[in-house]
Amino acid sequence: MRTRNKVLSILSVTAMSAIMATAISMPAKATDADIYLLNDLLKPIYTKAQTANFANQKIIGLHSENYGYELNKKIYRFDDLTEVFNASNNNLVTTLAALPTAKTPISEITGQPSTSTLIVESVNVISATAVKVKFNKVMSSDDKTGLTYTFNGVAVPTSKVTYSGITATLTGLKLVSSTNGTTPAYEVLVKSGTTLLSKQNIVWNNVVTQNSLINMVVAIPDVSVSQNGVPVLPSIIDVIYKDGTAGKESVTWASVSTSTAGIKKVTGKIDGSTVTAYISVNVTSVEYVKDITLEYYSILSIYTVNAQADSSVARMSLNGIDMYYNGNYSFKLSTLLTKGSTVTFNAYDAANKLLGSKKYVVLQ
Structure with missing residues (x-):
């Protein structure tokens, strides 16, 4: 197998x-x-x-x-x-x-909706002046261009709409907190072109709104990545709200350097929340230049150098001279070297980025 x-x-x-x-x-x-x-x-x-x-x-x-x-x-x-x-x-x-x-x-x-289909998943009040519309996906530029919002019969200006992750935040609104949980109600319409995506009546209760705020982020599994690799971080995370219910929120992660090995703690910003998400990225070291063998030809006074490389290496040089790719992640070069001297191997990826170097003493 x-x-x-x-x-x-x-x-x-x-x-x-x-x-x-x-x-x-x-x-x-x-x-x-x-x-x-x-x-x-x-x-x-x-x-x-x-x-x-x-x-x-x-x-x-x-x-x-x-x-x-x-x-x-x-x-x-x-x-x-x-x-x-x-x-x-x-x-x-x-x-x-x-x-x-x-x-x-x-x-x-x-059974997941096609990424081409835009769906409104929820419409929630987040303050006396703002409403958050959550979609099923991160919107493209075309999606955003076609989207319009109406609050209680009045179009929301595009300048009052902010997009982040899978949400759109409508600001500059006026809402009054309800004392009975039913009134006053506000109608929110979301359209894509002429297509009605959502029509919802919402009620703002300040206590309910506070309880719907994020209380904590559910622990996010660690991610591993090889040195100089690109870690795959989740774009959607699980959260627990203050009323004890569970939900999902979009997150934007800070950049993380994988040039050195070790565990990197990365912070994430959750849309519309002051709660910070954290994830650990375990950057594992890679031996880019592996087995090195030399063959000396006394008649020509030259060495044939063979070096085995990691699978991420696309190019290798010896003392600044490109080595020939020999297949199966192996590189080869015939050159003049001095016994006892120290030579340098440099390994590069397909984008010609230096991955790592290795010093080697010519003993034979």
Whole structure:
């Protein structure tokens, strides 16, 4: 089973590279070829441009069962895409034409709404002057352009609408706290173009509003990432409100450096709340330059140097001279060296970013 999984992983990485290399050069919808985590279809984890990075391709290929591929506003399992791609003789045009009939989008399989469908999940008062509208996804620029809001029959100016994550906050309103829980009621309409997305009558009770504020964030599992990698952080987190009920909120994480190994504590800002979310990112060290072997040819007075590299390494140099890629993450160079001297190996990723260096003493 382990051998089979390794073969499948290699096939997925190969397919990922071939698919993205072709997709990047093809004219398509703006979001075609975006990559999603199957357990979070609200926004892509890698955009089409980001999948041009070979390191990202390898992550997706090696863990393909966790990812989905966007085509025509629908998300398909990446493993299904790979299967159709292989059956189509590695022709992406044929693959994309066949995919909608050969496989079912993941959104339809799980019953989750398509990311192209905008749905209003809730409308809540957050203060005497503001209302929060929560949607089912992070809105695109086109979504925001088409959205309009009406409060008690009066259009809310766009200057009074602020978007963050999956919410829109309407400000500049006037609400009176209810003493009986039913009046006064305020009608809120949300439209996308001419389509009515939501019509709700809301009542503001200051005590209820205070109880609906976030009390705490449910513990978020730690995330691990290799050194210089990109951690996958959740965009939606679980929270407990002051009245004891549970819910979900969108979160925006601060940037985190993965250039050094160790556990990094990252803070997250929850939309419309002063409560801070925290997540630990465990950055594991990587030995980018591994086994080094030298062969000395006395007739020519040169060394042939072989170096094995980590799978994230796309280029390696020896004392500033590029080594030749020998396949299977191995690099080779024949050059003049002095016995007893110290040489430097530099390892780079596909974007030509320096990943790490290693000193080596020529002993033989």
